[in-house]
Amino acid sequence: MPVAEAAGVRLALHPNDPPVPLSRGSQQIMATLDGWKKLVAIVDLPANGITFDCGVTRELGEDPVAVCRWFGERDRINHVHYRNVRVRQAYVDYTEVFPDEGQVDMFAVMKELVRQKYSRAIYPEHPRALDADRELPGFNPYYPGGGGYAGLVYNVAYAKAMLQAALSG
Amino acid sequence: MSQKLPRRSFFGAAGAFALTPSIPRSEAATDWPPGEGKGTPKLCLGTGANSDEKQMRRFRQIGIDHVLMGGPPIPWQEAELRALVERFSTGGLAVANLMI
Numbered sequence: 001m002p003v004a005e006a007a008g009v010r011l012a013l014h015p016n017d018p019p020v021p022l023s024r025g026s027q028q029i030m031a032t033l034d035g036w037k038k039l040v041a042i043v044d045l046p047a048n049g050i051t052f053d054c055g056v057t058r059e060l061g062e063d064p065v066a067v068c069r070w071f072g073e074r075d076r077i078n079h080v081h082y083r084n085v086r087v088r089q090a091y092v093d094y095t096e097v098f099p100d101e102g103q104v105d106m107f108a109v110m111k112e113l114v115r116q117k118y119s120r121a122i123y124p125e126h127p128r129a130l131d132a133d134r135e136l137p138g139f140n141p142y143y144p145g146g147g148g149y150a151g152l153v154y155n156v157a158y159a160k161a162m163l164q165a166a167l168s169g
Numbered sequence: 170m171s172q173k174l175p176r177r178s179f180f181g182a183a184g185a186f187a188l189t190p191s192i193p194r195s196e197a198a199t200d201w202p203p204g205e206g207k208g209t210p211k212l213c214l215g216t217g218a219n220s221d222e223k224q225m226r227r228f229r230q231i232g233i234d235h236v237l238m239g240g241p242p243i244p245w246q247e248a249e250l251r252a253l254v255e256r257f258s259t260g261g262l263a264v265a266n267l268m269i
Contacts, residue, residue: 012266079266080210113210121213121235121265142215149227152214156231159212167203 005047012078013039014051019059019091033062040076049078054109061090065108072116080113080122082159098128099158110162111169124159127151211235213265218253225260237266
């Protein structure tokens with residue numbers, strides 16, 4: 001980690017998604033918010049950060065804006081995944097949805113990132129499946145999400161609107 | 170690589186040419202739209218390391234300037250990474266993230 005820090009490289013560990021405590025017989029270290037916080041405490045350097053995924057944060061039953069603020073104020077958000085979910089029961093029962101129809105306040109998340117002057121990448125990932133893509137011959141869906149280029153354009157346009165609104169506010 | 174003006178830039182340039190003489194610009198208009206910059210987040214999309222010009226153009230057309238992808242096999246070699254970054258840079262995209 002000190003070598004990465006000296007070279008200006010930032011590492012970003014993605015949380016478990018789905019956030020299960022056990023996978024293929026192995027305990028998982030990134031399946032709870034406590035686990036995320038423990039990771040960044042192991043080596044106290046900005047190079048040792050996380051991928052902040054606002055969808056997974058909601059899957060845990062946590063407040064994505066508060067969690068974004070906690071890691072951002074410690075300069076530990078080294079990458080962002082920008083996606084939304086509807087959670088019926090934290091950890092175990094949720095559905096991925098289009099970015100504008102989930103429970104995460106995506107505008108509030110974007111405003112928090114802009115407030116922090118976060119300057120690295122935001123990935124509006126997991127495009128949903130749309131017939132415009134699925135009906136194309138030889139369609140090869142993105143994983144996960146099942147979408148194609150039309151779904152991707154939807155996510156990008158939404159994220160771009162959120163970013164422009166946050167930057168202008 | 171094609172030297173043609175990207176579609177978004179073309180429409181932007183054409184629109185500016187058509188509108189500037191007849192419509193007075195407000196102060197606010199000169200600052201709009203807010204764009205990505207040094208102190209702002211950058212939207213990115215995932216792609217393959219072997220993306221061709223057609224794939225890169227699809228991203229540029231929707232206003233994406235940054236990409237991420239799976240990195241080459243471990244251990245990474247500096248020359249290999251530099252070549253990857255340079256190839257995407259030539260296509261108008263910055264490699265923002267490589268996944269292990």
